[in-house]
Every structure is written in C-alpha cells, then in structure tokens.
Amino acid sequence: MQWILPDGASTFAGDIDFLYYVILVITGIAFLVVEVGLVWFAIKYRARPGRRATYTHGSLRAELVWTAIPAVTVVVLGLMSGGVWNHVKGRHSAPAEALPYRVLAKQFEWHVTHPGPDGQLDTPDDFTIRNQLHMPVDRAVVVHLTAEDVIHSFFVPAFRVKQDAVPGMEIPVWFEATKAGRYELACAELCGLGHYRMGAEVMVHAADEFGSWTAAQAAARTQ
Amino acid sequence: MTTVAHPSEHTTHAGHELPFIRKYIFSTDHKIIGIQFLLMSLVFLFIGGLLAMLIRWQQAYPGSAIPGAAVLPETMAPGGILLPEFYNSLVTMHGTFMVFFAIMPLLVGVFGNFLIPLKIGAPDMAFPRLNMWSFWIAVPAGILMLAGFFVEGGHAAAGWTAYAPLSANPEFSGVYAGQKLWLLSIAILGLSSILGATNYITTVVNLRAPGMTWFRLPLSIWALFITAILVLLAIPILSGAAIMLFFDQTIGTHFFAPAGGGQPLLWQHLFWYFGHPEVYILILPAMGMVSDIIANGSRKPVFGYHSMVYAIIAIAFLGWVVWGHHMFQSGMNPTLGLGFMISTLLIAVPSAIKTFNWMGTMWQGNIRFHVPMLHAISFVAMFVIGGLSGVFMASTPVDIYIHDTYFIVAHIHYVLFGGSLFALFAAITFWYPKMFGRMMNPFWGKVHWLLTFVFFNLTFFPMHSLGVYGHMRRIYDPTQYEFLQPLMGLNKFITVSALLLFASQLIFILNFIGSWFRGAKAPDNPWEDNGLEWTVPSPPPHGNFARVPTVHHGPYEFSAPGVAEDYLPQSSATRIAVPPAEGRRVEP
Numbered sequence: 001m002q003w004i005l006p007d008g009a010s011t012f013a014g015d016i017d018f019l020y021y022v023i024l025v026i027t028g029i030a031f032l033v034v035e036v037g038l039v040w041f042a043i044k045y046r047a048r049p050g051r052r053a054t055y056t057h058g059s060l061r062a063e064l065v066w067t068a069i070p071a072v073t074v075v076v077l078g079l080m081s082g083g084v085w086n087h088v089k090g091r092h093s094a095p096a097e098a099l100p101y102r103v104l105a106k107q108f109e110w111h112v113t114h115p116g117p118d119g120q121l122d123t124p125d126d127f128t129i130r131n132q133l134h135m136p137v138d139r140a141v142v143v144h145l146t147a148e149d150v151i152h153s154f155f156v157p158a159f160r161v162k163q164d165a166v167p168g169m170e171i172p173v174w175f176e177a178t179k180a181g182r183y184e185l186a187c188a189e190l191c192g193l194g195h196y197r198m199g200a201e202v203m204v205h206a207a208d209e210f211g212s213w214t215a216a217q218a219a220a221r222t223q
Numbered sequence: 224m225t226t227v228a229h230p231s232e233h234t235t236h237a238g239h240e241l242p243f244i245r246k247y248i249f250s251t252d253h254k255i256i257g258i259q260f261l262l263m264s265l266v267f268l269f270i271g272g273l274l275a276m277l278i279r280w281q282q283a284y285p286g287s288a289i290p291g292a293a294v295l296p297e298t299m300a301p302g303g304i305l306l307p308e309f310y311n312s313l314v315t316m317h318g319t320f321m322v323f324f325a326i327m328p329l330l331v332g333v334f335g336n337f338l339i340p341l342k343i344g345a346p347d348m349a350f351p352r353l354n355m356w357s358f359w360i361a362v363p364a365g366i367l368m369l370a371g372f373f374v375e376g377g378h379a380a381a382g383w384t385a386y387a388p389l390s391a392n393p394e395f396s397g398v399y400a401g402q403k404l405w406l407l408s409i410a411i412l413g414l415s416s417i418l419g420a421t422n423y424i425t426t427v428v429n430l431r432a433p434g435m436t437w438f439r440l441p442l443s444i445w446a447l448f449i450t451a452i453l454v455l456l457a458i459p460i461l462s463g464a465a466i467m468l469f470f471d472q473t474i475g476t477h478f479f480a481p482a483g484g485g486q487p488l489l490w491q492h493l494f495w496y497f498g499h500p501e502v503y504i505l506i507l508p509a510m511g512m513v514s515d516i517i518a519n520g521s522r523k524p525v526f527g528y529h530s531m532v533y534a535i536i537a538i539a540f541l542g543w544v545v546w547g548h549h550m551f552q553s554g555m556n557p558t559l560g561l562g563f564m565i566s567t568l569l570i571a572v573p574s575a576i577k578t579f580n581w582m583g584t585m586w587q588g589n590i591r592f593h594v595p596m597l598h599a600i601s602f603v604a605m606f607v608i609g610g611l612s613g614v615f616m617a618s619t620p621v622d623i624y625i626h627d628t629y630f631i632v633a634h635i636h637y638v639l640f641g642g643s644l645f646a647l648f649a650a651i652t653f654w655y656p657k658m659f660g661r662m663m664n665p666f667w668g669k670v671h672w673l674l675t676f677v678f679f680n681l682t683f684f685p686m687h688s689l690g691v692y693g694h695m696r697r698i699y700d701p702t703q704y705e706f707l708q709p710l711m712g713l714n715k716f717i718t719v720s721a722l723l724l725f726a727s728q729l730i731f732i733l734n735f736i737g738s739w740f741r742g743a744k745a746p747d748n749p750w751e752d753n754g755l756e757w758t759v760p761s762p763p764p765h766g767n768f769a770r771v772p773t774v775h776h777g778p779y780e781f782s783a784p785g786v787a788e789d790y791l792p793q794s795s796a797t798r799i800a801v802p803p804a805e806g807r808r809v810e811p
Contacts, residue, residue: 002688005624006706016620023618027611034578034607038600041585045521046592052789053782054587058527062583063576070575074568077618082561084620089557107395150389150396151487153552153627157693157706160624164553166488167388168481171554184706188627188695190382192389192396193308196699 009183009204010159011140011176015084017160022080026073089163094174098140101133105145105152105165108194110185116218117211125218131200133185136210140176153189156202164189177204241765249359251351252765256358257337258658261651263358263365264328269732270369271320272725274313281305283711283718285700298377307699308397311380312372314697318383319405322505323412324365326643330508331416331454332361334650335423335447337658338512341756341763342444344432344772344794349425357418364412371404379405382697384498387479387490391471406469413462416454423451432755432794434774438532439793441754441778442525445532446511449539450504457500464493491553495546503542505639506606507535509646510577513599515778516649517581519752520596521588522789524779527580534573534580541570551622560619567617574610578603589782589789593750594668598649601676605641609634612687627697630690636683648672648731655735656749660762661742664734671730678724685717751790753778758792 003024005017045053087093100121102113112133116125121144135141145154147165154173155162163173177183187198205213250256280289288303299309336354340347348354371378376399381390385405393399427448431440440448468490470476477483479490518525525531547555547563581603590596612634616622625631648671655663692710694701701707701714748757755772756763772794780791785800 001685002691005691006693012620016624019618020615020621020624023615023621027614031607031611034582035604037582038585038604041582041588042590042592042600045585045588045590047522047589051589053521053523053589055524055782055784056526056587057524058530058580058583063527063530063580066579067572067576071569071572074571074614075565077614078565078568081564081618081620085557085560085564088620088623089560091557150392151386155627155693155695157624162552162623162626166554168485168487169554184704186693186695186704190311190314190386190389190697193306193311193380195311195697196307196701197703199704 006157008158008160009177009179009181010161011178012084012088013158013160013178015087019081019084023077026077089173094142094172095140095176098142098174098176099135101135101141101143103133103143103145103154103165104148105154105187105191105198106148107150107192108187108198110154110198110200112200114214114217117214125222127217127221133200133202134210134213135177135202135204136207137177137180137204138207140174142172142174144170145173146170150191151189152187152191152198155186155188156183157186158183159202162188177202180204180206180209249355251347251355253336253340253348253351253354254658254763254767256354257333257335259358260328260332260336260361261658263362264325264333265735267320267324267365268326268329269728271317271325272728274317274320276722276725277305278310278313278317279718279721281310281699282701283715285702305699308377308380310699311382311697312378312398312401315379315382315385315405316368316372319368319379321639322383322501323409324368326505326639326647327416327501328361329647330505330643331447331450332358332419334443334508334512334654335419335451337654338443338756339423339426339447340430341657341759341767342441342754343427343430343435344755344768344774345426345430346766346768348422349430350422353418354422357415357422360415360418361412364408364415367404367408367411371401371408374400374404377401384494385468385490386494387468387471387485387487388481390490391468391479393472403469403472406465406472410462410465410469413458413465416458420451420454420458423447424455427451432768432772432774435793436774438529439774439777441511442514442528442531442535443508443511446507446509446514446535449535450507453500453504453507453539453542457497457504460493461497461501464490464497467493488550488553488555491550492546495549496543498549499546500539500542502638503538505643507538509602509643509650510535510606512650512653513602513646514581514584515752515754516595516599516653517584517603518779518781519653519750519790520593520599521585521590522781523584523588524777524781525580526583526586527576528777528779530576531580534576537573538570541566541573545570548617548622551619552626564617564619568614571610571614578607578610594663594665594672595649595653595750597669597672598645598652601672602642602645602649605637605645605679608684609637609642612637624693625690627695628690629686629694629696632696633683633686633690636686640683641679645675648675651735653750654756655738656745657756657761657763659739659742660745660760661738662745662749663738663742667730667734671727671734674727674730675724678720678727681720682717682724685713688713689717748792751788753780753790753792755793758794 104111113128145165147167152165159175161175183202185200292300292303378401467478477485479485545567548567551560745761774793776793782789783799
C-alpha cells in the first residue's frame with residue numbers, strides 16, 4: 001500500500017501534493033475515529049444476559065459538535081483548494097510569457113505543434129511532431145488543447161496536469177517543468193478501442209539545449 | 224384499492240382464488256413485485272460481477288487467454304484473449320448493469336415495493352396495476368440491454384457515462400446497434416422508474432395507517448420517499464438526454480456533435496445533472512434501511528432521529544447542485560469549479576451527522592450480532608471510507624491529478640459496493656424471513672459476510688494506491704506505459720482478491736436458494752423488531768393486514784422503560800413508563 005505521491009516535476013506539483021497530504025491527514029484522523037469507535041462500541045456494548053440498552057433518543061449537544069467540526073473543516077479545505085485551483089486552472093492563470101504550443105488530440109495520437117525558434121505560434125517556423133512534446137525546463141509553456149474526433153484527456157502525471165481535450169473547443173493548459181528529462185503523456189479519457197495505447201512523451205530540455213534543438217528542427221524542416 | 228376487499232386467512236398467504244399467472248407472474252401484489260425485482264436484479268448483479276472478473280483478468284494478465292473464455296465468439300475474445308473493443312464494452316456494461324439493473328432496482332424496486340406498504344400499514348401500493356407495469360416494463364429493458372452483446376459491432380463501448388461524441392458517432396467507436404440498444408433500454412427503464420416513483424410518493428402520502436405520522440415513519444421509509452422524489456425529478460433528464468443522443472445517431476441531429484454546431488459538454492451536463500442525484504438514489508435507501516437495522520441490532524432508539532431525517536433531505540437537496548464536480552477537468556469554465564467544490568464539500572456535513580448518529584445508536588446499546596447487523600455495521604465502516612476518499616476529488620486541485628484514475632474506481636466501489644451492496648446484504652438477510660417465510664442459514668450467512676468483508680477490502684483498498692501512482696481507469700493494457708510497470712504486482716494481487724470475492728458470493732447464492740426451500744420456518748417477528756411488517760405472518764397475506772393497524776409509537780422504541788421486552792411494536796398499546804429525559808421532540 002502506497003499513499004506517497006510519485007515525484008512531481010512542475011512548479012505547482014508541490015502545491016497540489018501539499019493539499020493532498022493535508023486531506024490525507026484530516027481524512028486519516030476521521031477514518032481512525034470512526035473505525036476505532038465502531039470496533040470499540042461493538043466489543044464494549046455487545047449483548048450480554050441481564051444487560052439492557054440505555055434508552056435515549058440522542059443529544060443535541062453531541063450532534064451540534066459533529067455537525068460543526070466537519071462544516072468548519074470543509075470550508076477551510078475549500079478556501080485552501082480554491083487558491084491553488086485559480087493558480088493552476090483559472091481562466092487567465094497562464095503566465096503571459098509562457099511559450100505557446102498547440103496540441104491536437106485524435107484517435108489515437110497527439111499532434112504537437114511547436115512554436116519554433118521565434119517562440120510564436122502561427123508563424124512559418126512552427127513545426128508539428130507526432131507523439132512528442134519538447135519543451136525547456138524552468139519556463140512556463142501554455143498548450144492550446146483541442147481534439148479532432150472525440151474527447152481525449154491530456155495527462156502528464158509527473159506535472160500533475162490533466163485537461164480534457166474537447167472537439168470544438170480550444171482549452172489553454174499551462175505548466176512549468178522543474179527538472180529536465182523524459183516524462184510520459186497519457187490519454188486519460190476513454191476515447192475508443194486504441195485508448196490504452198494513446199501515449200506520448202514529453203521531453204524537457206535544459207534551456208541552451210532546447211534552443212539548439214529547436215533551431216535544428218526548424219532548419220531540417222525548411223530544407 | 225381492490226386489495227382491501229380481501230381480508231386474509233392466516234393459514235395461507237393467498238387464500239382467494241387467483242390463477243397462478245395473476246398471482247406470481249402478472250401480479251399486482253407489491254410483495255410479489257418486490258420479489259420479482261429481487262430475482263431479476265440478483266441475476267444482473269451476478270452478470271455484472273462476471274464481467275468484472277473478465278476486466279480484472281485483463282488488468283493482471285493482459286494479452287493472456289482467460290481460462291474458459293475460448294467459448295466467447297471471435298468478435299469478443301479470439302482464443303480466450305480479450306479484444307480491446309470488447310474490453311471497452313465490458314467496462315461499459317459492468318457499470319451499466321450494476322448501476323441501472325442491479326443496485327438501483329435492488330434498493331428502489333425491491334425494498335421500495337416490499338417495505339413501503341408493509342411499514343406504513345397499507346394493504347398495497349396506491350396503484351397496484353401501475354406497479355405491475357413498472358416491473359414488466361423493466362423486463363424488456365433488461366432484455367434489450369443484454370441483446371446488445373449479440374449484435375454486429377458489439378455492445379456499447381463508450382463507458383456507462385456514454386460521453387459524446389464517442390457515443391454519438393459510430394465512425395469513432397465502431398459500435399453501431401449496440402449503443403442504440405443501450406439508449407433505448409435506458410429510456411425504457413426510465414419509464415419503469417418513473418411509474419414506480421409516482422406510486423411510492425402517492426402511497427407514502429396517502430396510505431399511512433392511523434397514527435403513522437410523518438415523524439413516526441421508519442428512516443427506511445423516509446429515505447425511500449425522498450429517493451422516489453429524486454427518481455421522479457432526475458430520471459426524465461436522463462431519458463431526455465438519451466433520446467437526444469439517439470436522435471444524433473439515427474436522424475442526423477447534432478445536439479452533441481461539434482461538426483454540426485453541437486456541444487459535447489452538453490451531454491456531460493445533462494448526464495451528471497441526472498447522474499449525481501442518481502448517486503444519492505443509490506445510497507439514501509441503503510442509509511435508511513441500515514438505520515432500521517442498526518437500531519434493531521443495538522436494541523436502542525436511533526440516535527437523533529430528526530436530524531437523520533433532515534440529513535436525508537439535505538443530502539437529497541445538495542445532490543442537485545454538485546453535478547459539476549464530475550466535470551472539473553472537462554473544459555467547463557474553471558470558475559464554476561469553485562462553486563461546485565464548495566457545494567460538494569458541504570455534503571460531508573450531513574454525511575458526518577449520519578455516520579456519528581449510527582455510532583451514537585450503537586453507543587451504550589446491547590448489540591446483537593445477527594447477520595443483518597454485521598452487514599449494517601460494515602456498511603457504516605465502508606461508507607465512511609468512500610465518503611472520505613470523496614474529499615480528495617472534491618478538492619479541485621487534487622482532482623486534477625486523481626481524476627479518471629483508479630482512485631475514482633476505489634471511491635465508487637467503496638460507496639456502491641462497500642456502501643449500497645453491504646446495506647443490501649443487510650436488508651436482504653433482515654427481510655428474507657418476511658419475504659419467503661423462512662430463515663436464511665445464520666452460520667453460512669456469517670461466513671459469507673466475513674469472506675465478503677475481507678476480500679472486498681483486499682480488492683478495492685489497494686486501488687487507492689494505483690490511483691495515487693496515476694494509474695488511469697478504463698485502459699485495456701496497463702503495460703503500455705512505463706510508469707505503470709511497477710504496479711503490475713499490485714494489479715495481480717487485486718485480481719486474485721477479486722476472484723475470491725466473486726467466489727465468496729456463491730455462498731450467498733446457495734444460502735438464498737437453499738433457505739427458500741429448506742430454511743427453518745420464520746416466526747412473525749424473528750428479529751424482535753418494532754415495524755408494522757413484523758405484526759403480520761411471514762410471508763404476509765395478500766392485503767397484508769387483517770385489520771388496519773393503529774400506530775401508537777415511533778419506530779425505534781427499543782429498551783423503553785416500563786416495557787418488559789426490549790422492543791415495542793409500533794402498533795402496541797403499551798405505554799412507555801417515563802418519557803425519555805435526554806430525548807427531544809419525541810412523539811408521545
């Protein structure tokens with residue numbers, strides 16, 4: 001049994017993981033209170049000859065306590081979560097200087113349009129690669145996500161990123177990798193018979209290496 | 224209300240002359256209809272479980288032949304190896320059968336029918352013939368749903384949630400008639416549910432026996448009543464959405480297809496606007512019946528009866544304003560996510576009230592561990608896990624990571640199996656003597672409970688871990704991803720546990736069938752309970768009550784002072800010596 005999250009590799013992974021652990025502790029306490037209580041009551045108040053149950057219909061004070069505690073807890077949790085949510089997924093949360101990409105999901109592959117050396121989409125130096133997304137480390141990127149046929153979902157577990165790709169909609173999703181390396185991108189929404197193999201890779205390059213890689217790609221494509 | 228005209232004879236449960244076909248097939252007796260629903264939904268429960276075994280095999284041993292599956296046709300599993308398209312159908316139909324044809328009819332169709340008239344002191348439902356129709360409309364729906372496996376292109380394979388455009392466009396799914404049959408079946412089953420709900424509401428409002436005030440209703444009846452209101456309001460939304468999707472497939476409308484100006488998210492909004500109340504349809508009756516059984520087992524009044532009623536109403540109300548939490552990552556406006564997160568988290572409050580009040584009921588009780596009580600306590604223990612895991616996905620940022628992973632699969636099974644199904648085992652074993660006039664074998668009942676409890680947890684608890692690692696749900700072959708490789712050991716462990724869990728259910732099936740023929744004769748009131756149904760013979764005659772009962776007490780007057788026994792039937796004229804000191808707002 002494993003309750004520890006795998007290593008995160010994006011700027012907001014830490015915030016999401018922290019919330020997860022806060023909830024894990026709170027629910028863990030509630031879990032223990034209820035389960036230990038149930039077992040304890042079951043043993044202590046088991047039927048024995050000559051005993052009779054206490055005749056009571058309840059206690060308003062006790063009920064107010066166990067109404068108020070969860071109510072306050074969930075409101076606090078909601079407020080904590082709201083901040084992180086706005087930071088990660090809010091309408092205008094993507095940093096202005098984020099490097100733009102366009103990802104088109106279709107059965108059963110990812111078409112990733114890279115911005116090219118100029119760092120802009122919809123310019124002649126853009127290039128599209130199938131099932132690979134190359135990006136620099138320590139720089140925010142924003143993926144303009146869409147789908148051609150059915151709903152897919154763009155899921156990079158290490159970045160704590162998941163966003164459905166919906167045909168007819170373009171949805172921005174941003175993230176900033178903190179460690180160079182290779183990461184897996186998976187489709188997380190049932191999209192047909194090849195859903196299970198709709199994987200791709202995300203290559204996070206060191207900043208200088210990314211520059212030369214992009215230049216080489218762009219050059220190779222214009223020849 | 225023709226049934227009133229048949230006062231019963233105690234020697235036989237159908238003293239008047241009805242031909243076999245009217246008595247047992249096209250019956251208008253709510254008890255027979257309840258048993259018909261019981262047999263039908265247990266069959267679907269078994270089929271749903273069987274499909275789950277195929278799913279589990281594939282998760283542990285992807286690409287290897289399933290023992291015995293070579294009998295399946297080439298289009299499903301050539302050589303016993305599942306095809307990915309058939310795997311998607313399995314996932315879809317496991318969910319569909321369990322939600323629509325097993326758990327929902329077991330809770331609402333079986334116990335709504337069987338318990339409501341008996342527990343409120345009525346001779347039958349308000350509309351017995353409508354009741355008969357509600358069952359006989361459900362049957363063709365079930366047949367259509369099964370037929371989907373045998374049509375070209377295979378059965379529906381877009382998940383039980385049938386997300387468009389995958390479900391709308393055969394070009395993308397390769398599924399033709401299967402999805403259409405699925406939609407037709409769902410729409411027809413909806414009609415059955417609506418008829419049933421109308422009947423339940425009318426019956427509870429109009430046919431309560433003298434003295435059966437609203438706050439003397441057992442919590443099972445409160446829960447079934449509120450559930451019926453949810454059914455009546457929620458099912459038409461699903462039926463409407465299913466018909467729209469059917470039109471998209473057949474006559475070229477574009478409600479959900481973006482190519483023609485439609486919106487895929489519209490399906491999700493409609494589906495979950497039905498779907499979340501549906502979740503409470505699947506849990507509220509379970510909560511109500513568990514409340515009855517825990518009070519009986521603890522020999523104590525339900526702790527905080529009134530707040531239990533208000534919590535049911537609060538959960539039912541909140542159930543209408545939380546559907547968006549299924550869509551946090553769907554592309555819906557993220558600002559909406561905040562509102563849906565708060566409303567979702569608030570459901571923790573009435574759920575906590577119920578949980579602690581069940582514990583309060585056991586506190587200072589004199590607990591009898593009969594088989595229904597064991598299942599009822601397990602319900603509380605398991606429902607709590609399902610409720611607490613829900614807090615993770617209610618928190619929108621955490622949901623980004625765990626959405627569409629096995630964490631969700633673990634959660635739904637802790638609620639629907641650990642919750643609803645344990646409650647159903649409690650309810651079936653509790654009311655079996657009243658239904659069939661015979662006791663189930665208590666020894667094998669306890670063995671079944673123990674094995675189910677152990678293997679249930681060994682199956683579903685580790686799924687949380689899969690989700691924590693990011694294991695996606697509904698994938699045919701997890702070995703396709705490097706990051707899922709280390710989880711294959713856990714996947715095998717879960718599969719072995721699931722097979723043992725399934726095998727343990729054979730004990731229940733044998734006990735259920737065997738006791739029907741050979742069980743000990745059941746007395747009128749084997750559990751020494753207070754409900755009106757225990758004042759009539761087991762099984763009760765057509766028309767239920769020889770004389771209309773008068774109700775003098777609330778449903779949970781166990782261990783009342785001045786009463787010799789530790790229970791007090793609701794229709795008993797015996798007075799309680801001292802009004803409860805601590806108790807409040809208790810009807811005299």
